[in-house]
Amino acid sequence: MDPDSSSPACDSISGAFHCTRGKKMTRFLCTAMASMTIAIPFAGPALAAVEPSFDLSDPSTAPFPSDRFTVPDDPGDPNNTGLRVDLPMPDCASRPGDCSNIETVNKLDGFNLLPRISIPFSGAIDPASVGSRSVFFVRLGTAVRRDDDQDGEDDGGDAEQRESRVIGINQAIWDPATNTLHAHADELLEQYTRYLLVVTTGIRDAGGAPIEPADRFERFLHDDGARHGRDATLERYRKSLRRGLERAKERLHLHRRSIAAASVFTTQTVTSVLERIRDRIDASTPAPATFLLATDPAVPGPGTARALFSASAIEKMVFREHVGFSTLPSGDRAPKFTLVDRTPSVALLRIFDGAVGQIAFGKFAAPVYLAGDGLIPIVGTLAGIPAVQQTGDLHFTLFLPSGERPSSGWPVAIFGHGLGQHDKNLDVFTIAGSLAAHGIATIAINFVGHGFGPAGTLALTLLPGGRIVSVPAGGRGEDRNGDGIIGPQEGFNLVPPGLIVARDSRSQSAIDLMQLVRVIQVGMDADGDGVADLDASRVYYVGQSLGATVGIMAVALDRGIRASVLNVMNGLQYEEFRLGTVFRPQLGVALANRIPRLFNNPSASCPGNGCAAFDENLPFRDQPPLTNDVAGAMGIQELLDRGEWVSMQAAPIAFAPHLRKEARPDVPARPVLIQIAKGDQTAPNTSTSALLRAGDLLDRTTLFRNDLAFAAPPCSGGAGKPCVDKDPHRFLTRTDASRTAPNFAIALQAQEQVATFFASDGSTIVDPDGAGGPLFEVPIRGQLPEELGYIP
Template identity: 35%
Template sequence: MQQRRWHRATPSVVGALALTAALSVTATPALADPQKPTPVSVFPSDSLTVADPGQITGRRVDLPTDDCGAPISCGLVQQLNQLDGFDLDPRIAVRFTRPVDPAQAAAGITVQGPDGRRIGVDRVVWDPSTKTLYAHPAEQLAPATTYRLRVGDGPGNRSVEDTFTTLSATDGLLDLRRQIDDGSAFAAAGVTPGLRVDGVFPATGTTVSLVQDSSTTGADTTAVVPVPQAATDGTLVFGSYEAPSWLRPDVTIAQTPTEDAGPAPLGEARLPFVAVLPAGPTPPGGWPTAVFGHGFTRSTADVFIAAAVNSRSGIATIATNVVGHGYGPASTWQVSSGGTTTSLPAYGRGVDQNTDGAIGSTEGSSATGAAAAQSSRDALRQTSADVMTLVRSLGGTDVDGNGTPDLSGREVTYFGQSFGGIYGTMVTGADPAIARSVLNVPGGPITEIARLSPAFRNLTTESLRAAGLLNSDDPTRNHFQEQMPLRGEGPVTVTVPGAVAIQEYLARSTWLSRPGSPETFSPLIAPERAVFQIAYGDQTVPNPTSYTVIDAGDLWSRTSLYRNDRTPQAAINPHGFLLNLAEFPVAGIQGQTQVAAFLGRGEVVDPDQGGDVWEVPISDPALLLPLNFPQPALRP
């Protein structure tokens, strides 16, 4: 697949102590003015790699493992040493002989690519204790590319330069898609693409409940959850399909040399689907079909709301569960129609990862043990592959048994909300079989969503606790202070002990997770194939993380901004506006109308027809640089 345009910088890191110890470029003291601060080391550097002809880049990372910290931090270094290059948003580190003015020193740092264009830096941090300046490129860098890092005012007033090579971050998911396309994944896993229908019901007069399998101890902890339905006519279809699985028990995918075809599937998984078909006679070849991607903690149950406007627009909508979602495998649908209640398997994908006897709403969606720093990287890659398999399982599906197909497998479209927008960006970038996509409130990387969101910051706390890096007793700060500036903010001087170590750990974790992150794949999306819907002041997927995803692919012309701050709901977190019709009855239908118009006709409509609540496209990308939270108390 041809990449479109990579231009936003984002490689990550190595530990502060490890970084400054690895002197990739060293000044000669005799050449330096003793009264003038001069750089004595820079990171990243290809000097911290070894030759490896099995990799696309010809290199493999080789960070020092001595004094790497707690076991989880050492394990993180060992995993980074399997990669074929540095992060796409590296945490640049420059150690000086004397204190510097952070802003002035940062102005002398540039990253130059093969085309000769120089990129500056931002998100600057100065650590006076080690005389080290940290920064990130102002634009996301391209994968598998060698860059020249230049620092001004070196020895003898000459610049200090070094080179570093970025990892081939898209390769892993592209390998899975190629295996799906050439059939080798299906052959290896023993999978035959296609849908198996378990039950078909008229939407009118039918009620649905999800019985959640949430216990492994035999205790009666199941919950019967009524499922709201917005589509009042048409047909509801329940069933399953087989998909190749690359996931190991610890929710990771094996890292193989990037020059090969990628790891082989380890087996097959039977996954759920729920589809909502429009009312009326089926068109020849079947209904145009959109795949819906649900959010974090959610399940296929959301398709009944998500399909509302699609159904009225003549588009069928189908959904499956994300890895680790839908509760346990014994979960069932209870479908009441025509005076009869039918129990159907819901194929929950949750597992009891922490062995406490309970299965939570997301349990099984993150890596465990020594691989915990990978977070949801491989669960997202597996889910993306599951969507690709679902797309290839649609054609020819005969729902009602009349011998003609009801779901078209041609020009399949996609729309996803929140987590569904995140892996939907990955799918859209990696899979040309997706004709068009609407990505609602996505963001990335996951590590930044967790750090900045009041809803998820506790996840960062637990990660730092496991690494022994918590540095605060203040629960209002979630027991850590990282002192990290947002993009576009001025330099920060570190004053809190332990903040640099936290920055280091988060940057390494982001680096490791980059192959399963949406901003890695947004540069592969041609603008005409996507629309992004962003909510101003989103407290769940904060605006700066949405900026990262959209800016990485230069997709601002395809970005639609919902200005919740200009509505009577301004005090409510707008993250769920698309599906939360109880609190956002107008914005939800407006957003879904924009979805249906783009998926059905490729048309980008203004949901409020020239009003001031929707900006189509966004008037100024800088609007998404701040958090924009309505209450200061919610700021991390």
């Protein structure tokens, strides 16, 4: 909220704020004051006033989040915030699910950047009186320790001169069963920053009277500590809360008697550890990538031939998928394989006949930070950096354009693949031709857990003569659950997934991308002539789905990526689980299997075909406050909040501001293009819109109107064929559709936008179907989509 010195005078108004002309105040705040001026006629005997609860013994009995439920960090391995979350543990025998979740949360150094707030009351309130004028956040300042801060004081960011900001709430829901108000922050909060959560007397009780300031809140603020036996945690929190209220009063002219309750909390660190890993990568000089890994009958020795082939010479490509293990009579395990014909993928390169000149397969050494349990070891966020657990080989597939190589090498786009079977040897073939037609090379690696097992190979039948050459496929899957099977993405998610699911696998995959950039920078020589084939000064990134959600971390932090395209990116992991049609049933299973069980639809079978039918009763944005009448919904909402909280370190929404709005230190803002699709059933529009708001990226976003494509001929709303996919999630890579299908033409148009963007070094964004075309909005016209818009 920007300061507005021209706001009208608002003297002598009985409200949460006081402002005068000439002060750095906002019109929003003055309006808030006026809205809280309420006349209450005498109506007989006084009833007990409703007030917020302020019992600091439990998170459910006072405004939350709150630094009351933190402890000082480990001084030997400190955090940016100086804190560690310390929620009280439940009875682990009867509530093992809650116990496990809180153990995970308690390792963080602060609270969620998009928090769900909870405010309990002594009685019923009028939900219609709840809004951003009666409940809001005040940004107090950074919580990061300073070198000159040796006094042990809780300074609350007092050395920072940035303007305090007021942030409202959204998605409010009143739970009458517990007399608790829940809501979400209206926007993404900043990492490692201290905030004041303010509850005002602008909230009315069920009878229309203003709520009263909480008596225990007032007593806590004015208590000298003797009543609590000088409890160090409570003393620290009392001091922090007093400072926060004083700061808000000074900067925003808050009227103290109109504050019914408040809390101070500190947000968690997101980027710091990953930035230090990036710096370690940047300071290293890795060995160049090697291409001598093919087994060719014309070359003596297995795995010694150069894996560089003319694209036109590949007649056939068969993927020998490493899909698991069989147990031998000796008890040893032998790999099991399945043969899959990937020749149709090679054929996609010929859409632009002759554009791709050569295909190469190579590998490079990369640091692995994931430990055997699938987690990156936790370190202090102030200065810590995890130990490298091992060094492993990462395999890549490289597509070089036809024609004479530029003197500085080919510009190159790193392609990030989607989730599941979409590995480095599949979807990249759908776009490499479009990029090569613009003189841009394409390179792809497998993300953690993808490409099936490590023993897989690709068998290439070459013309002339039909010689068969094999190369390692570079699979990174593993049999994580011990059932002898390696699934399409097994090794990506934790087993059991817990709250973390794939957070650290995403981070490791982003680290892998940064290592790939560094390997390109030291020189990548595919043909062995001693000259780099790729231009290290023109490295771009294009990611689809998972490739975008992983790629945004690398793009935001790696200076070596010059421009990027992020396609169908999900903003929040648990919103994808909750609203995505693929993942919602899986979330339902997790709710049903949990102890205590959270699946709350007794008429639906789960496990079974009814697992998507749970009811979390969470409103979309910008809706009036909702009164909850669904049993069990609040427990699901709490789990979703904790899941997003834990996942925030690898959440795309947390990195979106750093693309350009708030670029990280020493990382310049660079050109970025976002592509999304109306009615995406895998990356729901509501989640992506949250990311676009967080990064101020509306003007950089292209919207594919799948709803219009579905309604238009030849599909005509499903009556005709061929038709576009109802779920447009793969609209960028659907050149694998029939050439007469609408999806094919749409994919080529979207790819042309990507290729033109990179060819212009990020300076040109074309409208894929022309200025008058209806199917692509460049940029989005109107408001961000805040509904799902699924085609049934």
